[in-house]
Amino acid sequence: MTGFFARLCALAAPLFAVFLLLPPAVEAEDAYLGLPDAAGREEVFAYCGACHSMQLVVQQGLTRHGWEEILEWMIDEQGMAQLEAEEEKLVLDYLAEHVSPETQKERLRARGLLGGG
Numbered sequence: 001m002t003g004f005f006a007r008l009c010a011l012a013a014p015l016f017a018v019f020l021l022l023p024p025a026v027e028a029e030d031a032y033l034g035l036p037d038a039a040g041r042e043e044v045f046a047y048c049g050a051c052h053s054m055q056l057v058v059q060q061g062l063t064r065h066g067w068e069e070i071l072e073w074m075i076d077e078q079g080m081a082q083l084e085a086e087e088e089k090l091v092l093d094y095l096a097e098h099v100s101p102e103t104q105k106e107r108l109r110a111r112g113l114l115g116g117g
Helices: 002-021 024-031 041-049 054-060 064-078 085-098 101-110
Strands: none
Touching (some): 041 085, 064 085
16 A cells, blocks of 8 residues: 555645645636636625536626526525625626626637637
């Protein structure tokens, strides 16, 4: 068993070293899929990420009205707990500003996946 453990450690050490060398900004960006650090981000990740991958949430790119409809549907039809009014506003404000059709276009352009028009 000692030989197996030694080989396992030898294989894992380089991967662990790379992880330790990643700057915190890269780790944070990956965790938040490039979403800006603004009021509501943590709540979006807590509420939406409880049931969905954040990648699914981020790719939606809805208007505020669209996000309101989705939230209402999840509460009415999917059994999601109603958010406190203040938290609901915070989440909807964040999604409307940072996960909207316009921000989706900006993200695609930044990755070279969408033309300038």
